[in-house]
Amino acid sequence: MARLEIRNLEKVYGNAFKAVHGINLDVADGEFMVLVGPSGCAKSTTLRMIAGLETISGGEVRIGGRVVNNLPPGKRGIAMVFQNYALYPHMKVRSNLSFGLRLQHKSKAEIEAATAEVARILEIEPLLDRLPKELSGGQAQRVALGRALIKKPEVFLFDEPLSNLDAKLRASMRVRITDLHKRLKAEGMSSTVVYVTHDQTEAMTMGDRICVMKEGRIMQVADPKTLYNEPANAFVAGFIGSPEMNLVDGALEGGSDPVFRIGGQAVRLGPQMGARLRPGARGDVTLGMRPQHLKPAADGLKGQIVNAEFMGHEVVVHLDIGRTRLVSVLSAAEYEGLDRSSGAISVAPDASAAHVFARDGGENISLAHAS
Amino acid sequence: MTMIATETAPVATTDTTAVDRRRAQISAMVRYTLLFGVGLLMLYPLIWLVGASFKTNNEIFGSIGFIPENPTLEGYRQGWETSTPYTFGRFFWNTFLIILPKTIFTAISCALVAYGFARFEFPGKKILFASLIATLLLPNVVTRIPQYILFRDLGWLDTYLPLWVPSAFAGDAFFVFMLVQFLRAIPRDMEEAARVDGANTFQTLIYIVVPLLMPALISVALFQFMWTMNDFLGPLIYISSVEKFPVSLALKLSIDTTEAFEWNRILAMSVLALLPALVVFFIAQKYFIEGISAGGVKG
Ligand SMILES: Nc1ncnc2c1ncn2[C@@H]1O[C@H](COP(=O)(O)OP(=O)(O)O)[C@@H](O)[C@H]1O
Numbered sequence: 001m002a003r004l005e006i007r008n009l010e011k012v013y014g015n016a017f018k019a020v021h022g023i024n025l026d027v028a029d030g031e032f033m034v035l036v037g038p039s040g041c042a043k044s045t046t047l048r049m050i051a052g053l054e055t056i057s058g059g060e061v062r063i064g065g066r067v068v069n070n071l072p073p074g075k076r077g078i079a080m081v082f083q084n085y086a087l088y089p090h091m092k093v094r095s096n097l098s099f100g101l102r103l104q105h106k107s108k109a110e111i112e113a114a115t116a117e118v119a120r121i122l123e124i125e126p127l128l129d130r131l132p133k134e135l136s137g138g139q140a141q142r143v144a145l146g147r148a149l150i151k152k153p154e155v156f157l158f159d160e161p162l163s164n165l166d167a168k169l170r171a172s173m174r175v176r177i178t179d180l181h182k183r184l185k186a187e188g189m190s191s192t193v194v195y196v197t198h199d200q201t202e203a204m205t206m207g208d209r210i211c212v213m214k215e216g217r218i219m220q221v222a223d224p225k226t227l228y229n230e231p232a233n234a235f236v237a238g239f240i241g242s243p244e245m246n247l248v249d250g251a252l253e254g255g256s257d258p259v260f261r262i263g264g265q266a267v268r269l270g271p272q273m274g275a276r277l278r279p280g281a282r283g284d285v286t287l288g289m290r291p292q293h294l295k296p297a298a299d300g301l302k303g304q305i306v307n308a309e310f311m312g313h314e315v316v317v318h319l320d321i322g323r324t325r326l327v328s329v330l331s332a333a334e335y336e337g338l339d340r341s342s343g344a345i346s347v348a349p350d351a352s353a354a355h356v357f358a359r360d361g362g363e364n365i366s367l368a369h370a371s
Numbered sequence: 372m373t374m375i376a377t378e379t380a381p382v383a384t385t386d387t388t389a390v391d392r393r394r395a396q397i398s399a400m401v402r403y404t405l406l407f408g409v410g411l412l413m414l415y416p417l418i419w420l421v422g423a424s425f426k427t428n429n430e431i432f433g434s435i436g437f438i439p440e441n442p443t444l445e446g447y448r449q450g451w452e453t454s455t456p457y458t459f460g461r462f463f464w465n466t467f468l469i470i471l472p473k474t475i476f477t478a479i480s481c482a483l484v485a486y487g488f489a490r491f492e493f494p495g496k497k498i499l500f501a502s503l504i505a506t507l508l509l510p511n512v513v514t515r516i517p518q519y520i521l522f523r524d525l526g527w528l529d530t531y532l533p534l535w536v537p538s539a540f541a542g543d544a545f546f547v548f549m550l551v552q553f554l555r556a557i558p559r560d561m562e563e564a565a566r567v568d569g570a571n572t573f574q575t576l577i578y579i580v581v582p583l584l585m586p587a588l589i590s591v592a593l594f595q596f597m598w599t600m601n602d603f604l605g606p607l608i609y610i611s612s613v614e615k616f617p618v619s620l621a622l623k624l625s626i627d628t629t630e631a632f633e634w635n636r637i638l639a640m641s642v643l644a645l646l647p648a649l650v651v652f653f654i655a656q657k658y659f660i661e662g663i664s665a666g667g668v669k670g
């Protein structure tokens with residue numbers, strides 16, 4: 001019903017700065033799509049072009065099959081929730097919610113019914129006669145959400161809606177928004193969402209699919225699991241996951257049983273990795289190993305323990321392996337069981353979960369290329 | 372002093388605490404006496420004016436005290452009657468006829484122009500804004516004569532049109548500048564939210580920008596009110612028939628026409644002329660101050 005299609009979308013700002021470099025993205029009807037990336041990667045710019053708040057310099061935005069490039073925001077069938085709520089400060093919550101409907105000259109009864117329903121869903125009934133300045137951050141954000149909901153838009157746009165809230169509230173609002181999305185979907189209402197965030201936890205927990213961006217380009221679009229397990233490139237690998245994936249520059253040698261060399265040390269990656277690797281991929285590469293997949297091993301990479309952060313059930317160990325540092329997450333039991341008398345331990349990656357990236361471009365060259 | 376007193380209080384004995392408190396009291400007393408004295412000094416001419424308006428004509432120059440010996444309303448009664456066929460009521464009404472359109476149209480036109488400059492990109496914007504600021508720097512006298520000739524050719528002499536029509540076209544660059552600065556400090560998100568809600572540019576202006584701009588608009592209206600009330604040169608140049616005189620000119624009139632100046636009448640009417648501005652100022656004081664401190668907008 002309300003599919004969102006973005007075709008070769010470009011943005012050049014007035015100062016000739018090219019913020020978006022021809023991106024393509026399809027968001028299915030009812031899909032929760034998260035745009036994630038570091039600050040300044042043009043997430044907001046993209047979202048604002050979808051909304052119509054920013055002119056489109058090139059390409060097309062289609063909502064429900066209709067090209068909306070030249071439509072004003074109010075005619076695109078979208079609703080938007082802003083980071084700092086953007087409630088109208090001189091209007092009561094009730095009027096904030098109904099502003100859009102009043103502009104459409106809806107009947108009084110209709111407006112009242114819609115307001116009451118949205119207020120019930122978001123549990124803001126007691127706040128209806130307050131002014132925005134009399135609301136807490138969480139309440140204000142719920143009102144902002146209500147203002148979007150009441151319009152029954154085809155596409156919901158969110159621009160970092162939770163980043164002004166404290167951690168606890170953020171967690172509960174996260175659940176509230178995903179629940180709301182599921183509910184709309186179950187009721188057969190339009191519920192396509194584009195949600196912008198720089199927070200990977202939000203991205204991973206909320207998105208049906210995630211679009212990772214960097215400097216105005218899309219690095220990968222995939223569901224959270226794929227993104228985590230099969231990152232398309234070193235950027236996505238480093239961006240998703242916490243603590244960050246270890247990305248180590250070294251040399252790849254050997255045939256079907258490849259060996260990764262760094263400094264004077266080496267790790268065997270095993271024949272399974274050999275089969276996954278792109279044919280002929282040898283020489284300078286970057287090896288990616290998640291801290292969770294680096295475990296103590298007798299014939300691994302030896303490193304001096306620099307720091308060990310005790311987190312309760314697990315210990316985050318920082319190792320100095322000469323050229324570079326590694327981070328490994330061990331269970332408390334694993335850590336206690338280690339012989340740490342020399343101050344050094346040896347760790348090896350679970351090769352089945354490791355990735356090899358091309359040194360230039362950072363493309364993942366270990367994604368089952370044999371097939 | 373007070374700071375030191377409170378900081379040392381916990382360790383000091385009760386005796387020294389009492390001494391410190393005493394010292395703080397004295398210092399406060401000195402400060403307030405000083406401030407009161409200076410304040411009084413600045414206000415004295417005004418107080419004298421009010422006092423003198425109740426004196427007889429002879430007494431006014433007899434003493435510098437401000438309390439009249441035999442308070443009388445003679446100055447007000449005679450001053451109100453004036454030496455012309457019209458009472459001062461007529462002159463107040465004339466002033467009102469100038470102020471009303473001028474203030475209203477200033478607020479409307481300046482809001483429109485400021486909205487344009489602060490929120491839209493259009494060709495030549497930089498040059499236009501620069502010339503707006505340039506008119507701010509231009510001394511008023513420079514434009515007096517060309518303006519006079521223009522209005523004469525339009526046949527507007529001895530009407531109120533030259534006094535308020537320029538303001539209806541955002542002629543007061545200062546106000547436009549003030550509103551632009553105020554608008555720049557207001558985040559655009561609210562307006563963007565309104566556009567997403569389906570408001571067009573004009574609806575956004577009316578329903579969102581104007582309410583947000585209200586404190587600044589009230590300041591603009593107040594300034595315009597007071598300046599117009601006090602404007603002497605404008606009416607002097609363009610208004611020639613006595614029946615059209617505003618208060619500022621009428622005050623001067625009482626000086627011209629009487630040979631022995633009836634100072635008590637002039638002073639009494641001056642007090643009356645002060646009142647509207649004073650009353651309006653105190654009523655709108657809250658918004659006025661919000662308006663001048665333009666940065667104080669909650670995001
Ligand atoms: N109005 C503008 N004029 C020029 N450059 C801009 C403008 N707005 C944003 N940019 C630039 O475009 C890039 C993307 O910005 P933005 O979309 O806000 O990033 P994000 O939301 O991902 O943090 C940034 O480098 C930013 O500096």
Ligand SMILES: [Mg+2]
Pocket residue numbers: 043044045160
């Ligand atoms: Mg942003």
